[in-house]
Amino acid sequence: MSEKDAQAFLVRVESDADLRAQLIELSGALDLEPLVRLAMDKGYDCDESSLRSAWRKRRRLKEVVAAAKRR
Amino acid sequence: MTAEGSKTSTFADIVTLIDPVAAKCLPASALQALGPIASRLPPIPCGGFEFSLLDNAPIVDLMQCHMLDERGRQRLATFIESDARAKGQPWKWLADLIDGDVTGLHCVWLEFDADAGPHAPPAIFLEFDRINPPHSDRLLDLVADIPLAAKANKVSAVREVMDLLPGDTHVSHLGAMFSRPDTPMRVNIKRLKSHQLENFLKRLGLEVPSFEGSRLLERAYRGTICLDYLDGWLPRFGIEYSFTSWPQREAGWRELGELVAQGRIDPAKWQAFLGWAGVISPLDSLSEWPSSCILDELCHPGPARSIIECGPSHIKATFDPTGLQSLKGYVGFRPALLLPDNSSIPGDAPQPRPLTGKRTLDRAIASGVDFLLAERTQDGLWRDFNFGNLASDEWVSGYIGAHLAELRNDDGRHAALQAWHILRERREQGAGWGYHRATPPDADSTAWIIILARRLGLDTEPQVSANMPFMAQHLDRHGAAATYSEAVLERIDHRLPNTRAHRQWCKAHAEVTASAALAGLEPAMQNLIGSQGPDGSWPSFWIETDAYATGVACEALAHAAAPEAGHCIESAARWAIAHVDRAGIGAFERSWLLRIALHDDRFHDDQKVHEAMRVLLREQRADGSWDADCAMLVPVMDARCEREQTAVALDIHRNFTTATVIGTMDRARRCVSALQSA
Numbered sequence: 131m132s133e134k135d136a137q138a139f140l141v142r143v144e145s146d147a148d149l150r151a152q153l154i155e156l157s158g159a160l161d162l163e164p165l166v167r168l169a170m171d172k173g174y175d176c177d178e179s180s181l182r183s184a185w186r187k188r189r190r191l192k193e194v195v196a197a198a199k200r201r
Numbered sequence: 202m203t204a205e206g207s208k209t210s211t212f213a214d215i216v217t218l219i220d221p222v223a224a225k226c227l228p229a230s231a232l233q234a235l236g237p238i239a240s241r242l243p244p245i246p247c248g249g250f251e252f253s254l255l256d257n258a259p260i261v262d263l264m265q266c267h268m269l270d271e272r273g274r275q276r277l278a279t280f281i282e283s284d285a286r287a288k289g290q291p292w293k294w295l296a297d298l299i300d301g302d303v304t305g306l307h308c309v310w311l312e313f314d315a316d317a318g319p320h321a322p323p324a325i326f327l328e329f330d331r332i333n334p335p336h337s338d339r340l341l342d343l344v345a346d347i348p349l350a351a352k353a354n355k356v357s358a359v360r361e362v363m364d365l366l367p368g369d370t371h372v373s374h375l376g377a378m379f380s381r382p383d384t385p386m387r388v389n390i391k392r393l394k395s396h397q398l399e400n401f402l403k404r405l406g407l408e409v410p411s412f413e414g415s416r417l418l419e420r421a422y423r424g425t426i427c428l429d430y431l432d433g434w435l436p437r438f439g440i441e442y443s444f445t446s447w448p449q450r451e452a453g454w455r456e457l458g459e460l461v462a463q464g465r466i467d468p469a470k471w472q473a474f475l476g477w478a479g480v481i482s483p484l485d486s487l488s489e490w491p492s493s494c495i496l497d498e499l500c501h502p503g504p505a506r507s508i509i510e511c512g513p514s515h516i517k518a519t520f521d522p523t524g525l526q527s528l529k530g531y532v533g534f535r536p537a538l539l540l541p542d543n544s545s546i547p548g549d550a551p552q553p554r555p556l557t558g559k560r561t562l563d564r565a566i567a568s569g570v571d572f573l574l575a576e577r578t579q580d581g582l583w584r585d586f587n588f589g590n591l592a593s594d595e596w597v598s599g600y601i602g603a604h605l606a607e608l609r610n611d612d613g614r615h616a617a618l619q620a621w622h623i624l625r626e627r628r629e630q631g632a633g634w635g636y637h638r639a640t641p642p643d644a645d646s647t648a649w650i651i652i653l654a655r656r657l658g659l660d661t662e663p664q665v666s667a668n669m670p671f672m673a674q675h676l677d678r679h680g681a682a683a684t685y686s687e688a689v690l691e692r693i694d695h696r697l698p699n700t701r702a703h704r705q706w707c708k709a710h711a712e713v714t715a716s717a718a719l720a721g722l723e724p725a726m727q728n729l730i731g732s733q734g735p736d737g738s739w740p741s742f743w744i745e746t747d748a749y750a751t752g753v754a755c756e757a758l759a760h761a762a763a764p765e766a767g768h769c770i771e772s773a774a775r776w777a778i779a780h781v782d783r784a785g786i787g788a789f790e791r792s793w794l795l796r797i798a799l800h801d802d803r804f805h806d807d808q809k810v811h812e813a814m815r816v817l818l819r820e821q822r823a824d825g826s827w828d829a830d831c832a833m834l835v836p837v838m839d840a841r842c843e844r845e846q847t848a849v850a851l852d853i854h855r856n857f858t859t860a861t862v863i864g865t866m867d868r869a870r871r872c873v874s875a876l877q878s879a
Contacts, residue, residue: 143499153500158272160244160279161210162492165499185495189483192506196541 136176136184139169212242212265215509218488219481219534222511226473226532227252231261237319238263241287242311243280246491246509249533251312254470254516255462260315266535267309274299277309290348291322291379298327298346305335310376317380326376326387332575334371337363347377350384351432358430362388365404367397373425383431389441390426394580395419398426405434409522413461414440417518420457420638422592424579427517437521445584445592446854447533448478448512452590461518461525470530474513477532480539481509494536497548505538507548560818562870568825569863570613573601576856581619585857586833588636588850595634598624599649601856604864606656618657624650631667632693641695643684644675645743648716655721672717673724680724681709681732682717684743702836702845710742712750718757729754730765737769737776745832745849746786751776752793755800774801781813787830788820789858792865799865805873814869817862826855827862 143149149172156164162178169176176184216223216232216239223232227250248265252258267277281287281296295309310326327343329335335343337360344359345352362372369392376387393401395418399411405428417440418424427439444451458466483490490507498507514531536548577583583601584592602620605613628634633642634650647668654665675686685707690696697703711732718725733739733754741750755773758766777797780786786794795813798804820827831852839846852858 140499147502150500150502153496157496157500158270158276158493159496160276160492162495165492165496182489182495185499186483186490189498189506192504193482193484196506199541200543 132175133180133184135174136169136180137188139172139174139176139181140184140188142172211240211244212248213239214488215239215244215246215248215491215534218246218486218490219509219511221481221485222477222479222534223250226476227261228259231259231315234315235261235263235313238313238315241284241319243276244491244493245276246494247533247535249514249531251529251531252470252473254458254467254474254528254530255465256467256470262315263313264533265311267311269299269303269306269308273308274303286320289322291325291377294346294348295325298343305330305333305339307331310374312376314380322379324376324378324380324387326374328374329372331373331391334373340372340375344375344386347375347386348384349377349386350382354432355386355430358386358434359388361405362390362428365401366390366393367401368392370394370397385435386430388428388430390428391423392579393418393424393426396580401426402438407434407436407438409436409438409520410524411438411520413518413525414438414520416460417442417457418579421454422578422584427519437519437526439517439519441515441517441531443515445587447514448510450478450513451587451592453592454516458516458518458528461520462528463525465525466528474516474530474532477511477513479511481511481534483507491536494548497536497538501538504541505546508537508539508545509534510537510545560821562814562818562866565818565821566608566610566863566866566870568821569827569859569866570605570608570610570825572825572859573605573856573863574612574616576854577616577620580623581616582623583620583854583856585852585854586850587853588833588835588848591637591639592854593636593646595624595627595638596636596643596646596649597857599634599646599651599653601860602653603649603656604860606653607864608867614657617653621650621653621657621659624653625662625664630664631671633668633671633689641685641690641693641697642671644672644682644686645684645713645716647672648682648713648720651720652716669721672720672722675713676717676722676724676728677709679709679731680714680722680726680728681711682713682722682725682728683707683709684713698838700838700842700845702838705742705836710750711739712741712743712753715739715750715753715757719753719760726757726761726763726766729758730761730763730769733769733772737772737774739773743833743835745834746790746793748777748780748790748793748797749831752797755797759800770800774798774804778804778807778809782809787858788817788827788862789830789852791817792858792862796865796868799868799872810869810873814866817866821862822855826859828858829853829855830858831861 162181166178213236242265251262267273277299281292307328307330312324341356341360344356349355371391372388373391374389378385395415398415402411421442422444425441429435444453494507498505511534514533517529519526537545538548539545582594582598584594585597586593598620602617606617633647635642635646651665651668654662674689675682687707714725714728718729738747739750739754741747751773755770758770774797777794781794781798791813798810804810829851833850835848836845837848
């Protein structure tokens with residue numbers, strides 16, 4: 131289970147509209163299991179913990195970018 | 202608190218997540234008491250708390266909202282199925298309800314009384330669809346299915362209410378308090394107007410003075426009537442009132458609360474209510490962010506950051522025959538997505554259906570009108586801008602009504618007429634109108650309200666002729682109009698502060714001269730002819746773009762007999778066509794530029810006109826509105842009253858911009874044949 135794979139999956143989600151369309155089917159889920167399954171189906175070896183951690187890191191990066199744009 | 206990496210599994214985790222806001226406002230003991238209840242519920246980050254504003258009682262009630270889209274129904278059904286305590290008739294009824302036909306239902310609120318204990322069933326409220334609430338038969342069927350004690354009487358009571366509701370008034374919520382064996386029923390009603398309350402209560406047989414309630418309905422942005430039925434209507438009614446769109450709020454509700462509570466509001470509770478404001482980001486704590494919010498962010502087609510917004514929602518004043526019985530504050534939190542421009546949209550909730558099919562002018566105007574009709578206050582005026590925590594109602598209603606009155610749209614014209622009827626009665630004859638009912642009268646607001654009346658064909662109404670002298674008092678000897686007249690303000694004993702900034706409010710400005718001319722003051726018309734800039738524009742002072750002053754000036758000059766007026770309009774149209782494709786302009790400015798250009802036949806087939814119209818069509822939001830684009834600029838002094846500065850207030854309700862755009866589209870539809878089928 132790798133956070134690197136989770137990161138790669140999240141990067142792909144941001145740029146792949148088809149993948150996002152599949153994600154919409156999962157929206158509203160109260161845990162990340164369906165997201166993990168989708169990532170695994172796409173060949174990314176990750177679990178809920180690595181996905182959460184990767185998501186938080188990407189989120190932190192987004193905050194930095196947003197703050198820089200505001201300046 | 203849940204550590205990063207473990208599972209966020211209950212509503213209690215959400216409550217922990219919003220602790221940065223909650224801990225400032227709610228007593229720790231109250232939050233602790235709610236813990237066992239919250240830990241039963243699923244981790245859906247949408248809910249709120251209710252507490253008294255009148256005393257320091259620590260009782261706080263907890264609410265959770267379940268949307269009734271497909272995923273919301275699934276989540277609620279899973280909870281009911283899996284929770285060992287969610288058994289018994291109420292839960293079975295709710296499970297059957299969400300498994301069946303939910304037409305006309307928007308969401309379900311579960312409300313837990315903290316003092317009823319963690320095992321007591323909640324009160325369950327059905328919130329109905331705002332645009333298409335259920336019709337009478339459907340509503341009665343829904344009531345008949347609820348496991349209520351003495352059900353037949355309660356069904357009859359709802360039928361009685363339905364029969365008494367006038368016009369577009371409708372039942373917005375039905376609630377059943379299941380923690381009591383006699384299951385009191387709550388019926389909430391929206392859109393009842395202030396002048397209808399007394400008669401409505403009387404016809405229901407409720408002997409409760411309605412004066413204070415009417416005042417709340419008249420002055421708040423929105424108000425909901427709450428009635429309780431047990432073995433008859435209980436001798437009391439509640440008014441839930443709010444100001445502006447959530448989560449932004451203006452300060453008017455304190456004033457209204459004081460009006461009915463007369464010094465009884467507990468200052469600490471009021472601070473708690475107002476302090477319930479903020480944005481929670483996943484980076485604010487180590488707690489797990491709700492999975493539904495993470496998915497929401499990932500699904501969004503553009504850049505967006507998931508947040509939880511906290512804000513005060515509404516206040517509920519309950520009256521019985523002795524007067525005010527209680528005053529409660531409701532605060533809430535909900536998931537949202539923060540967009541790159543720092544605006545936010547609701548998250549984890551059904552979005553308005555995107556506009557589909559070919560965008561035509563007819564459809565765009567019709568959905569814009571629908572938006573404006575839905576945005577009206579309880580009594581039928583519009584509100585917009587938020588200068589000094591005070592939204593304009595009179596000026597804005599004159600402007601929006603004047604735009605609707607010109608449309609070939611019966612609903613729009615009817616709404617404009619309703620607004621005129623309210624404004625006509627608002628102030629003494631000939632006393633003018635103002636930015637808001639509480640602000641002194643000014644020439645610009647008065648002009649727009651007279652323009653509204655004239656466009657409705659009501660030139661002969663006494664309030665029109667009586668206000669022409671009021672406006673004339675704001676003209677200087679050259680015919681230029683100022684917003685405020687020092688002489689008038691002195692006479693009515695309503696002077697402005699004596700500062701450099703406020704003195705500018707009494708100087709003549711082109712857009713006020715233009716609105717005075719459009720309202721029919723001939724000297725103002727003459728002034729416009731002589732004051733046009735060499736580039737063809739007139740300068741705006743109060744509004745950020747010169748397109749506004751120039752546009753209103755052209756509207757006025759189009760009615761002028763003098764041949765110079767025609768030359769002025771041609772010159773303005775050339776100026777407008779040169780600017781209409783400028784990069785970075787928004788819908789308000791583009792609309793006024795387009796409207797100016799349309800005064801000149803030679804530009805009707807200009808590609809820039811057609812492209813500008815396409816952009817406007819493209820920019821319409823799913824709810825029929827356009828993004829707020831009108832910036833009002835107001836000179837004010839800084840807090841220490843030392844330096845002059847400019848306060849900027851946007852039309853946050855989007856009413857002002859939307860009215861402007863649909864007015865321009867209607868004009869285009871009428872005068873450009875190629876656009877009639879666009």
